[in-house]
Amino acid sequence: MGNTILKMQSITKEFPGVKALDQVDIEVEEGEIHAICGENGAGKSTLMNVLSGIHPYGSYEGEIIYKGKVCHFHTIKDSERMGIVIIHQELALVPYLSIAENMFLGNEQARSGVVNWDLTYQKTSEFMKMVGLHENPRTLVKDIGMGKQQLAEIAKALAKNVKLLILDEPTSSLNESDAKNLLDLLLRFKKERGITSILISHKLNELAYCADKITVIRDGHAIETLVKGKDEVTEARIIKGMVGREMTNRFPPRAHNIGDVALEVRHWTVYHPLFADRKVVDDVSITLHRGEVVGVAGLIGAGRTELAMSIFGKAYGAHISGELYKDGKRLELHNISQAIGDGLAYVTEDRKGNGLIVTDSIKHNLTLARPEFISKRGILDKDLEVHKAKEIRELLDVKTPSVEQLVGNLSGGNQQKVLVGKWIFAKPDVLLLDEPTRGIDVGAKYEIYQIINDLVAQGKAVLMISSELPELLGMCDRIYVMNEGRMIAELDGKEASQESIMGCIMQDSKGEIGA
Amino acid sequence: MNKAKGLLKGNLKQSSLLIALVAIIIFFQIVTKGVLLKPMNVSNIVFQNAYVVILAVGMLLCILTGGNIDLSVGSVVALVSAFAGEMIIEWKWNVYVSIFLCLLLGILVGMWQGFWIAYVRIPPFIVTLSGMLVFRGATLLVLNGLTLAPFPDNYLRFSTGFIAKASKIELLGVNVNIVCLIAGVAIALIFCITQIISNLNRKRKGYETESPLMLGFKLVIISTALIYFFTLLAQYQGIPTVLVILGILLLVYSFFTTKTVIGRHLYALGGNEKAARLSGVKTKNLMFFAYVNMSFLAAVAGLVFAARLNSASPVTGDGFELDAIGACFIGGASAYGGVGTVGGTLIGALIMGMLNNGMSILGLSSNLQRVVKGLVLLGAVALDVISKMNLDLLHRHKKVTAVTEKG
CATH class of the missing domain: 3.40.50.300 (P-loop containing nucleotide triphosphate hydrolases)
Structure with a gap:
């Protein structure tokens, strides 16, 4: 590793009445899995929305430097062109379209407006194979489970030639084995294709499992960045950073009075x-x-x-x-x-x-x-x-x-x-x-x-x-x-x-x- | 402080509608050089808009269940007035029996449509589109394409008559209907007293109360408006009978939607059908009820309208559904369901009615009137949508997550 792929400098974003982000700095190296965690409302999603152009250039203060260039993203299309793809917590798939149609939505394999379906299905199959999604590309998205939909989203990102993949709570609606599957996929992408990922998650054990670095955000401030192998990366340590205090017991004690x-x-x-x-x-x-x-x-x-x-x-x-x-x-x-x-x-x-x-x-x-x-x-x-x-x-x-x-x-x-x-x-x-x-x-x-x-x-x-x-x-x-x-x-x-x-x-x- | 702001915000939407209505009245009062609020014209406005208000209240309940509309109401109005014509004019049946049978017919029609909508789950748009054709066709069959007229007086008085028309006296040099005046003052008084009593009751139980200043201000404004309205009516023939029918319907439905459990369930059904069902709301029965009620009110409107026209004609009620739907949406009902009030719907209907009446007095062509009404509808809803962009996004979001259930 070594090259810095993304640098966000003193990002400040205000909404009416709230300062969602306050002078946030973050640096992501090429080929790493960089986790961002923090409590609800800490500003994680806002930061990612700034990065992907959902909050356009000019609506925030600070600089985004991506691959050594200062970037001004005005729309999400701008950031996608540079290979930055964000996958939101609420998936953005159209339920009544097929996997293939979803995959190339807005990016259709077409010549002068006429879609080449053979090419679409063939390419979809390739991308689906890469993420280990074994379905017919013609299957409607509504008919596949949440875990598979998540994979379809990632395959869609691959289709956009992704360099920096941002996942906002990707496992919040997955079970343990699907979630592990997904994280392993990210690890594989990192190794095989050098794809950098930014992972927002509440699930601390997952972060400990796959993240190279963890940035903790609290109340719109970047509190600290923990590096695997250098700092102590344990759940207790991360929770302390997130809530600003040591949480020794995650489950409150209870007297056991079991009745009829x-x-x-x-x-x-x-x-x-x-x-x-x-x-x-x-x-x-x-x-x-x-x-x-x-x-x-x-x-x-x-x-x-x-x-x-x-x-x-x-x-x-x-x-x-x-x-x-x-x-x-x-x-x-x-x-x-x-x-x-x-x-x-x-x-x-x-x-x-x-x-x-x-x-x-x-x-x-x-x-x-x-x-x-x-x-x-x-x-x-x-x-x-x-x-x-x-x-x-x-x-x-x-x-x-x-x-x-x-x-x-x-x-x-x-x-x-x-x-x-x-x-x-x-x-x-x-x-x-x-x-x-x-x-x-x-x-x-x-x-x-x-x-x-x-x-x-x-x-x-x-x-x-x-x-x-x-x-x-x-x-x-x-x-x-x-x-x-x-x-x-x-x-x-x-x-x-x-x-x-x-x-x-x-x-x-x-x-x-x-x- | 925050609380006051919240309250103000909540009331703002109702009051902005009211302000729009008052502005329209003042505008036409000026440009028609005072004709709009002449006693005779005020009476006319009541007669002209009675059926729209009745239909709009029924439509509101349908819209509350989830933005569902009933396209068949115009045809049901026609069918009911056709039957009224046959029974009363052709077969010379007893008026009361005929009215009863006509209302029953409305309920049967509602049960037919409600069955397909609620229990077979065919989209209301399709069921009522079918109803629109079926009942229009049935009307033509019943009337054989002919117009029946005139109705006997003992039928007409329910709709086009006045209450105690003869009780005229000379007051301050003006000839007024004293019963009407007294009724106006009495209604204003009853309104004030019930409001004050309920406020005192809440205070006694230790609940939040309105500030006395706000309450007083509200009472004065509303009482003045009420008394002014009745004074205008009194200077003509007195209280139109149909106004009594209207008043009772408005009170009943306003109470039903705001104060009863079933009314609350109706809002819940439109707000989130699945959540309502999982909270024990009997969603199918409620949907059925909304459409039975709609056709019942369409039957009431059909009876009222037949009396106003003093005939039963095959083209009666053409386009009424659109007036009713328009009134609801102008009155602030949400096209997604779950939001809307009887009061707002009344104001929406009045805004449409005032525009109609004012433009007619000015002699604008009916073609132009349609253009204006169409634009007002769009403008009112656009304002509403823009003013609560945030909420709207939430709604759409909800619809998306609803379909992407986990597999």
Whole structure:
């Protein structure tokens, strides 16, 4: 290594009322994987938007020197021409176009406006091979999973002849094995093609795994740059830089008071709503006790979300069979409002898509699941609603001056708190939490864990689905492991390890192939 | 301080609409040399716009469910007025029975369309486009292409009549309808008293209250406007019957959308259908209800309009759907759903109505009137969209993430 490919000097970017970046300096060497981390709102994404021309030249102060030249990018096209490609957290693929069409979108293989499809498909196959994406280039993007979509995005970047690849939280919606796959891909690109990457991530273990350098950003300042092999690069060290203090315990302690069985699911089988012969959940039996946090581990597509949603008043699936007992009593749930009435709550993994109404106020979101608590005979008491909403805001410490605020204006962590608050308001006995800390920063995660602890301390039962194994290990009393719709193992929270969980899944998948 | 700002911002959109309406009224009052607010013309404006307001309220509920519109309302209006004509004029049936049957017909039509939309999940645009053709065709079949007229008086009075028309007295040298005057003052008083009582109640329970100054200011302005409006009506024939129907509908629907759980669910459905469903909202039933309600109100509008024309004609209601949709969007409803108020819709309808009436008084050609109305619609929505660019981006973003679910 040695050549500096990119130098950003004293970058300052202001939005009305906020200084998002303040005199940030950053230097990236050719052929390295340079990680940028920081809490939500620290300014990571803004910095990358400045670099890629999304915030055009002139809207910020400071200089960008790329390959020894001072660059003034006015649009994203300008930066792409120089080989800088950014892949956003929210993928920019068109769901109803094929992989090939997406790959050359805006960059079509065409002569005088007429697309050469043979060439397009051939080139797409080549790029897909490079990233290890084994699909037909004609497949629609909506039909491939999140992990594959991410690969398609990277292949698209390759098609643009990328020299400097910027990835904004690329693994936030991937499971462990897909995420590792992706990071290995970056490492391979670095070695084989000399592609430089800038990686923005919350997942500290990933940074430690693949980054050569880590720049920590806090409140719009570049705090420090850690170099692998020179500085101590551990999770504890990075967290200290991000939050400005030592966080010795990432998971708040909890007294273990496990009570009676709260929810029991027996022989639960669910079929896919569209493909009637596809079993999504296959003969699963689980128990949850009051005061207990039970984890569900598994790869994406293992049927975890489908299990939770089908329990929650048949919110998902077809031909659901099996028995459901709550506090020893048999439950027959036909719809979601029954499930809510019987004390179940499902906190979705997709907070913007399935959880919150981002265009509505905090108070309306908080009370949506249980309007009967703020109404009499169908007539709303709006004053009571404001009052109750304020209580939840205090309880969960949602950082906003007013409960009238639109949810869309809140940060990710605060939105997540509103989502959890909505279900706390519903006064459930059993909470099914699906990826409760997805895409939020370390500090907010800690607060969510604290909320979970408070809930079980009140005698509620929590089922926690998560793709982040350390989180499951840190939080759960017991962990179920699912694979391909089946429950394959039940582990004690204290004895389980990342290796043992992944081991179960590997073993099970192998058996499948052998059979 | 921040809170006050937030409140001001929230009210600004409603009030900017109101300001636009007042500006339009003042403008036409000046250029028509005072004809616009002549007592007789004010009565006329009420008659001319009653059906638009009724339809627009129904349309609002459909739009709230997710920007869905109902294209069939013009045809339903025609079908209902055709049946009214047949039953009352041709077959000489009892007026009350006929009205009841016509309303029932509206509900049946709504159930038909609502079934396809809510339970079979065919896009509303397509179902109601089909309805537009089907019910127009049915109208022509029922009427055999002919126009039926006239309606008997005991039918007409529901729509074109006045309340206590005869109670005229001489007051300050002007001949006024005393019942109308008293009603105006009474309504203003009732409004003020309920507002003050609810404010006191909130204070007692320890909730936030409006500052007395703001409240007083609001009450004075609204009461003055109300009394002025009724004074104008009183100088002509008094309260039009249709105004009573309108007033009741507006009160009921405004209460329904803002104060009831089902109303709240309607907004949630339009804001994010999946989130609403996962919160226990019965989204399909709600969608069904919105379209049944729309056709019911279209039937009400059909009855009102048939009385105004004093005939049942096959071309009745042509283009009404567009007036209703336009009123909603001018009144601040979001084309994505989940945003919009009955009050705003009323103002939107009045803005359209005032433009219509003012331009007619000026003698502008109806061709030119269409151009102006079209531009006003675009302008109003453009202003709205530009003023909340941020929010709009969020919306679009939401739609994208909704389709790129994980596989």
